[in-house]
Structures are given as C-alpha cells and as structure tokens.
Amino acid sequence: MSRNNSLFSRTWQLFCSLKLAIVLASLITLLAIYGSLVIHGHPALFGNLDQLSLRSWARQLPTGTLIMTWWLSAAGLLLILFSLNTLCCFIDWALHVRARWRKSGEYLIHLGVILLAVAFAWGSWAGVRSDRQRVYLHEKVPVPGMPGHELIVDAVEPVMNQQGRPLDMLNQVRLVKGDQLLAAEQVRINHPLSYQDLVVVPVSFGQEAQGYECFMPGLGQLQLIRGARIELDNGKILRVQGFYADATRIANGEVVQQSSQLQNPALLLDLSGPGIPAWRGWYFLREQLPFQLVANGIRFWPVTPIFNTYTVLTINYDPGADLALAGGSLLLIGTLLTLASFYRKRRANDRPEV
Amino acid sequence: MLQYQTPLLVASFALYLVAFLGYLMRRPEPGMVLLWPRVCLSLGFLSHSVCLVIRWLEAGYLPVTNLFSTQFFFSWCLVLVFLYFEYRYRIGSSGLFVVAVNLLLLGVALPRDPAIPVLIPNLDTPLFTLHIVFSFLGYALFTMAFSLGVLYLARQLGMQRLLELRQLRKLNEEAIFLGFCMFTLCMIAGCIWAYIAWGYYFSWNIKSLWSLIVWLFYAGMCHAKFIRRWQGTGYALLSIAGFAVVLFTYLGIGLLLESNHPLD
Numbered sequence: 001m002s003r004n005n006s007l008f009s010r011t012w013q014l015f016c017s018l019k020l021a022i023v024l025a026s027l028i029t030l031l032a033i034y035g036s037l038v039i040h041g042h043p044a045l046f047g048n049l050d051q052l053s054l055r056s057w058a059r060q061l062p063t064g065t066l067i068m069t070w071w072l073s074a075a076g077l078l079l080i081l082f083s084l085n086t087l088c089c090f091i092d093w094a095l096h097v098r099a100r101w102r103k104s105g106e107y108l109i110h111l112g113v114i115l116l117a118v119a120f121a122w123g124s125w126a127g128v129r130s131d132r133q134r135v136y137l138h139e140k141v142p143v144p145g146m147p148g149h150e151l152i153v154d155a156v157e158p159v160m161n162q163q164g165r166p167l168d169m170l171n172q173v174r175l176v177k178g179d180q181l182l183a184a185e186q187v188r189i190n191h192p193l194s195y196q197d198l199v200v201v202p203v204s205f206g207q208e209a210q211g212y213e214c215f216m217p218g219l220g221q222l223q224l225i226r227g228a229r230i231e232l233d234n235g236k237i238l239r240v241q242g243f244y245a246d247a248t249r250i251a252n253g254e255v256v257q258q259s260s261q262l263q264n265p266a267l268l269l270d271l272s273g274p275g276i277p278a279w280r281g282w283y284f285l286r287e288q289l290p291f292q293l294v295a296n297g298i299r300f301w302p303v304t305p306i307f308n309t310y311t312v313l314t315i316n317y318d319p320g321a322d323l324a325l326a327g328g329s330l331l332l333i334g335t336l337l338t339l340a341s342f343y344r345k346r347r348a349n350d351r352p353e354v
Numbered sequence: 355m356l357q358y359q360t361p362l363l364v365a366s367f368a369l370y371l372v373a374f375l376g377y378l379m380r381r382p383e384p385g386m387v388l389l390w391p392r393v394c395l396s397l398g399f400l401s402h403s404v405c406l407v408i409r410w411l412e413a414g415y416l417p418v419t420n421l422f423s424t425q426f427f428f429s430w431c432l433v434l435v436f437l438y439f440e441y442r443y444r445i446g447s448s449g450l451f452v453v454a455v456n457l458l459l460l461g462v463a464l465p466r467d468p469a470i471p472v473l474i475p476n477l478d479t480p481l482f483t484l485h486i487v488f489s490f491l492g493y494a495l496f497t498m499a500f501s502l503g504v505l506y507l508a509r510q511l512g513m514q515r516l517l518e519l520r521q522l523r524k525l526n527e528e529a530i531f532l533g534f535c536m537f538t539l540c541m542i543a544g545c546i547w548a549y550i551a552w553g554y555y556f557s558w559n560i561k562s563l564w565s566l567i568v569w570l571f572y573a574g575m576c577h578a579k580f581i582r583r584w585q586g587t588g589y590a591l592l593s594i595a596g597f598a599v600v601l602f603t604y605l606g607i608g609l610l611l612e613s614n615h616p617l618d
C-alpha cells in the first residue's frame with residue numbers, strides 16, 4: 001500500500017514539476033520547428049491540413065508517409081503529457097488555494113491552456129470540415145457533422161470596388177432543421193454564421209452556365225436547362241437531359257465536360273413521340289442542329305446563356321469550439337490578472353525558486 | 355493633415371538620431387539620467403505619436419496594413435518600450451540596441467510611400483488591429499530582452515558603465531514577462547479572427563506555427579526564471595535565442611518562405 005502511495009506521490013510530484021514542464025515545452029518547440037520545415041517542404045502532403053479535421057487528414061494519408069508525419073504523433077503525445085503536467089500543476093494550486101489565491105491569474109492561464117488543448121484534441125477528432133463548398137441559390141445543403149440540419153443560401157450579392165474587382169460577397173444564409181428555422185444571417189467576410197458548433201464563412205462566389213435560352217418558331221423563347229420538357233406538335237416531346245458549358249467529344253465518341261467555362265456549350269437532348277423512333281444525342285450549340293431534330297421539323301436557335309449564381313462557403317463543424325472560447329477567455333482574464341499583480345509580487349519577492 | 359506626416363517623421367528620426375548619439379557618446383554612470391538624450395527621445399516620440407494619430411484619424415482605422423505602416427508602427431512600439439524602461443529604471447544606454455533597431459526601421463521606412471492603403475474587408479475588424487498592436491508590442495519587448503541579455507553577458511565579461519548584473523537580470527525577466535503577456539493577447543485576437551474569417555482558430559500555415567513556437571518558447575522562459583540554474587547567464591542566452599526565433603517569424607518567413615502573412 002505504502003509502496004503504491006509512494007509511487008503515486010512520486011508520479012504526482014513529477015507531473016507537478018516545473019522542470020518537466022520546461023523539458024516538455026522545449027521538446028515540443030523543437031519538434032514544431034522541425035515539423036514546420038517538413039510541412040513547408042511537402043505541400044502535396046500537408047497542403048490540405050487546414051481543409052480537413054486532423055483525423056480525416058490522417059486517414060487520407062497514403063501509406064509510406066510515416067517518415068514525414070511521425071513528428072506530428074510525437075508532438076501530440078508530448079502535448080498530452082504537457083497538458084497533464086499543466087493540469088496537475090493547476091490541481092496542486094487549487095488544493096492550496098487558500099494560501100495561494102494571489103496566483104489566481106497564473107493559474108487561470110494554466111486552466112485556459114488545458115481547456116484549449118482539450119478543445120483542440122476534441123475538434124481534431126470529432127470535427128468535420130467542408131472546405132470551399134459550392135452552394136447554388138436555394139439549394140439545400142446538408143451540414144457536415146449535424147444530421148438533419150441544412151443550409152440554404154437565399155441571395156448572393158457581390159460587392160465590387162471602383163475598378164470592378166470583387167471585394168466582398170453578401171450571402172443571405174439560413175440554417176434549418178426540417179421546417180424549423182434555427183438561424184439566419186448575412187454572411188460576409190469576417191461575419192460568419194455561427195450556430196452552436198457550426199461556423200459558415202464565405203470564400204468566393206461565381207456564376208455557372210446551366211443551359212441556354214433558345215428561340216423556336218411557334219413556341220417563342222424556351223429555357224433549355226437540365227430537366228426541361230417541351231411539348232411539340234403531334235405529341236412529340238423534347239427533353240433536356242444535360243448541359244455542358246465546355247463539352248468535347250473524345251476518341252470513343254463519348255462527350256465529356258472539359259471545364260466549367262462557357263467555351264463550347266452542348267445540350268443532351270431526348271426526342272420521343274408517337275410514330276417516330278426515340279432519339280437521344282448531343283447538340284453542340286456552335287454547330288448545326290442534329291439531323292434527327294431537323295428531319296422531324298424541329299428548329300430552334302440559341303439566344304443567350306442561362307446562368308446560375310453560386311457561392312463558395314467553408315462549412316466547419318467543430319464540437320470543441322465553445323470549449324476553446326472558454327479556454328481563450330480564461331487565458332485572457334488570467335493574463336490581465338497576472339499583469340496587474342506582477343509588480344506587487346515582485347516587490348514582495350513572491351516567487352517560487354526551484 | 356496628411357501633409358504634415360513626412361515633416362513629423364523626419365523630425366522624429368532626427369531627434370532619435372541625436373538621442374542615440376547622445377547615449378552612445380556620453381555613457382553616464384548607471385542610474386544617472388542623461389537629460390538631453392532623454393528629452394530628444396521623448397520629443398521624437400511625441401512627434402511620432404502625433405503622426406500616428408493623424409494617420410489613424412485620416413484613415414479611420416489604425417493603419418498597420420502594409421510594409422511602411424508596420425515598420426512605422428513597430429518603430430513607435432520600440433521607442434515606447436525604451437521610454438517605459440528609461441523613465442521607470444533609467445536604463446539609458448543599456449537600451450541603446452532598441453533605439454538602434456528603431457532608427458533602422460524608420461530609416462528604411464522613410465523613403466517609402468507613406469500613402470494610406472484602402473482597407474480591404476478582410477482586414478476591416480478590430481481583431482486585426484488588436485492582433486497587430488499586441489504582436490508589435492510583444493516583439494518590441496522581446497527586442498528589449500535581447501538587448502538586456504547581450505548586455506548581461508557583456509557586463510559579465512567586464513564591460514563597465516552598465517547596469518548592475520542583478521538589475522539587468524531583473525529587467526530582462528520583466529521584458530520577457532511583459533512580452534509574453536502581449537504576445538498572448540496577440541494570439542488570442544488572432545485565433546478569434548482566424549475563426550470568424552476562415553472557420554478554424556488554429557492554422558497549420560507556417561507563420562501561425564512559428565507564432566505558436568514563439569509563444570511556447572517565451573512561455574518556457576517565463577518558468578525558466580524560477581529555476582536557479584537558468585537564472586542569469588542561461589536566461590540571457592535564452593533571450594538571445596528567443597530573439598532569433600522572433601526575427602525568423604517576423605522577417606525570415608515573409609522574406610524567405612511563402613505564407614498567408616506576406617511582408618507587403
């Protein structure tokens with residue numbers, strides 16, 4: 001029993017020791033210096049560290065990269081030990097708080113650091129990040145990490161400077177759960193939507209061609225976008241099955257999308273009706289109408305592209321964020337208190353000497 | 355009002371230079387006040403501060419958003435720190451290195467265009483201002499700690515007309531502690547700002563990592579002073595090493611590597 005006790009007390013003393021704190025802090029600093037250089041030297045491997053939670057990032061690492069990433073696990077382990085060290089120090093102070101209350105500032109700093117370390121570990125483990133996600137107007141986007149929650153962007157308004165360069169974007173964003181509105185915010189630079197553990201920040205915005213307005217004699221202007229259905233005479237039906245803003249035909253005859261720029265638009269059409277063989281094929285808008293359409297008396301001309309506005313948002317769910325804020329607040333209060341009491345303590349020569 | 359900024363800055367530079375030469379040539383006995391360099395430095399600081407206020411009022415925000423403004427502001431912080439130690443402890447020529455760095459910064463900034471840049475929305479938040487103000491105050495205090503650390507070693511090697519070793523050690527510890535507190539406030543503002551701007555409070559970007567390294571290093575130093583073996587020479591050496599880390603974080607990364615905190 002007493003052996004156990006002495007082992008416990010020796011471990012306790014070790015973990016309360018200032019020397020251990022300095023050794024650990026030095027090792028972490030050295031590892032971080034080494035790691036920062038490795039990160040800088042291998043952007044392909046570490047470039048997306050901010051885009052994913054640490055756990056998701058570690059999971060998508062290719063095999064055989066341990067030689068470049070071992071230091072992260074080592075630093076993590078040392079950080080755990082360091083946090084334990086800080087925690088023991090804090091508990092030790094709390095146990096003697098009647099005699100040591102004058103050091104409240106210092107120990108609020110220590111508690112703040114512990115909370116920050118736990119919050120970071122929690123967020124790295126259970127957080128989900130969706131970086132630079134393209135969101136179209138009125139589209140319902142499931143929120144990562146929060147099942148049943150959806151984001152809807154109702155409006156996007158770019159803010160330009162006098163030279164026409166984009167400065168900001170005003171996104172009218174709603175967070176809903178089923179029919180219930182949970183939050184609504186104008187999301188712009190430095191003004192995110194934040195709700196519980198979720199934060200939504202704007203990254204960019206743009207427009208993407210989603211089809212073409214065409215003129216057809218007899219029917220007038222038609223909106224040919226994916227899903228459009230046009231009833232023609234004699235029961236014939238023309239359907240738009242797809243649209244590529246920049247299409248090309250590859251060697252095997254298949255049509256593929258090259259880019260999202262409006263370079264070589266093409267509509268995938270589907271014609272059916274009584275007494276005619278069903279046809280499905282691509283209409284490249286820069287070329288002639290396909291023969292099958294013309295042969296069935298169908299003629300139309302592209303007039304103007306139809307654009308869909310989208311915004312690019314970063315949607316991050318971090319269950320440790322509130323704890324991190326609490327840790328940061330303690331750190332702030334502790335720092336101010338320690339600053340305020342520094343000179344009085346120095347005058348009284350009130351400091352531990354190890 | 356902006357037309358006054360260049361004459362005010364030139365006046366500050368001239369007054370700082372006179373003060374620097376004064377401290378350099380007439381090193382008094384420790385504890386004695388050398389009046390006219392102190393007056394020159396104070397007047398220079400006054401003119402520097404008026405210039406800062408004019409720029410602030412004209413811009414509608416604290417202009418610390420381009421290379422000129424950051425050099426201008428850092429040099430202001432350095433003089434502020436020097437004057438604090440001078441008025442409180444009469445450090446005189448013991449803080450000369452800080453005045454020299456200030457002269458260098460202002461000398462490099464003066465030929466640059468002082469025009470105030472338009473504030474882009476990304477930087478339009480008080481968190482940015484707090485982040486910058488506290489980081490430069492921290493850097494200025496670490497510069498002072500470096501200067502005191504070097505002097506501690508010089509004093510040990512027998513250099514005369516410097517403060518007592520005990521006094522140098524005490525002041526060095528104070529500079530490190532105050533610098534650490536300022537840097538902590540800088541990190542807190544930076545983390546909150548990163549969260550609302552990017553959606554995460556810690557970035558693996560090289561500049562952020564090195565800021566964490568600076569913070570950890572000085573946190574370690576705040577404790578090392580309690581360990582007898584590290585007091586004095588060890589602490590002076592650590593102050594010098596810490597300053598090298600600060601220099602790399604402030605200058606090295608901006609100049610040598612690519613980061614999201616470019617120098618201009």
Ligand code: HEM
Pocket residue numbers: 015016017018019021082085086087089103106109110113338350351352531534573576577
């Ligand atoms: C990143 C983590 C830490 C930070 C930021 C931190 C910060 C501080 C600060 C600012 C002070 C005040 C220094 C002064 O008064 O000049 C302090 C004091 C102290 N810290 Fe820490 N600390 C950390 C970790 C630790 C750990 C792991 C221990 C464990 C032994 C520890 C033990 C102490 C002790 C014993 C004091 C002296 C308190 C007193 O004056 O009685 N600290 N710390």
